[in-house]
Amino acid sequence: MTELGQYLANGLVSGAIYVLVALGLAIVFSTLDVVNFAHGQLFMLGGYAAYVCVVSLDLPYLLSLPVAALVLAVVGLVIERLVFRPLYDRPHLDMILVSVGLIQIFQYGASWIWGIEAREVPTGMGPSVEILGTGMFLSRERLLLIAVATLLIPVVALLLQRTLFGKALHAIADDEEGAATVGIHRPTFASLAFIAGAALAGLAGALLAPISLVSPSSGAEVVIKAFVILIVGGIGSIRGAISAGVLLGLAEAVLGGYLGYRYVDVFAFGLVIIALIVRPQGLLGRATRPV
């Protein structure tokens, strides 16, 4: 029983990360109608931002979280302006191609600067905590991650569903010309979307950095899971993405715990293929746009 609880707790940690990454991906997707395949590398850079803060600059780990978000927000703005903006009027494929180019630049840039060996981010937060006398232990870093995600995910969801910002993004995704007619300036919102999406990815990377080490390839896997979540949850559906993310995290942890971790990815990839074949509008939600 303790074993299962432990798996579920770990699953919650990865589920929370998946959701944070997927929400950032979804925000960008809604403005440009393309996925930024390099989103996982933004997550990875967030981990390195935390590493530089804690190890090179000797700053407290808690301070590195907003720093990572801020640094990545700038990176997001820069890539939107330099790389994506000139391609608005070109076929979608072009934006996918440049995002693929960004993957190579970020991933191998990180490997050039910090080497391929994984880096540890020490937090000095003390030993693991027993959860309510259940015999289950969770590290303080994991608890922090779950706490931040629990606070942040509803905030982001509200931001997307209730605020003018979120409604403008929705309008652009729905009908670009209509949005322009009522005065929604798409380039501005694309910049904002990249800033928000990249900041979320950077924060998620910094949160996960002390739990699993940081390496140049650590973004690749996470972003694939984020795609899986968006598709299984139904693209454009925030609630679908959140439930799909948490469920995928839990399912992977339990499956991985009992069957062995090599089967975890088979599950995720199999799930996305099945979802697209059986119910492309999303297993859990409903896509807000044609598939």
Add this chain to the structure above:
Amino acid sequence: MNTATLVHQRRHRLLVAVVPLALTLAAWAYLFTGMGDYGYTLIILIAINALMATSFNVVLGRAGQLSLAQAGVMGAGAYATGLLIVRGGYAPWPALVAAVLVGMVFAALTALPVLHLKGLYFAITTFAAGELVVIYLGIDEALTGGGMGLTGIAPLSPVHLGGRTLLDPLFPRDMAIVTSLALMLVTVLVALLARLRVGATWTATKDDETLAASLGVTPYRAKLTAIIVSGGIAGLAGGLYATYLQYLQPSQFDSWQSIMFLSMAVVGGLGRTYGPLAGAALLTLLSEWLRDLHLNDAAFILSGLALIAIVLVAPRGIVGELARAVPRLRPGASPREEVRPR
């Protein structure tokens, strides 16, 4: 359109076809005569990479479908060849043919259930399918050797003609000839297909699926044929790779490889006959050169930069932009797009 323009257009087309061919032959000759074994190794690498870029060029450049399973399909072909030789005791040449067939079947199976999906969804599903191949190859240790790799793959056996040995691919020089011939054959075949009806259905589907359907083209069939052809090419590249390296590992076929091959196709020029060759030659030579300087990471960074720069500045790719620039250099000539008949 008057006769003079037509004649002029023919000449221009001839020029566009002959110049890259001459350049390629000159480069090949240089690598062959000037550099010894290192030159042969470069030719082999370029040829195999160019085959993979061609595979992307067929499915993406001609038919407009972004399939990210290509490296996985190459892996399926490579392991088919390797396993038939090592575990099945087959001779290398039939095993190489099997790689082509496995590539075709495999590509069709991955794409069939999701062909109706729009570009992005298709890209993600094929990406997942490609990754599943790599994971499977790593898990089934009894068959494939898992992450430790599959060793002891025999090289292609010597080709005899009238009692004399014509080619012995054990030697880099002869393997360079074999891979170059394979690349030439595939390039000619793809150029031919592109000019046939099937090629026209690819272009029509790429340009506008609805319009194509209203003109009597079945987009589903057009996409499927492009995927099968590109799968066969990827399988062939995999089989050649297996017999050349004589050693296989699942990680050689992960999605990063797909991205590298895709970059080559785009940098060279999507939809152009010589595009894959130009892109593969440029990026392969660049990365080999940087590797010699112990700058492995720089090779990948540069290929990423090249991909972005090409998409932003020269979206037709090296060959596409050259073909456009050539007629402009001559007085009175108009760019190709404007002299297209009918």
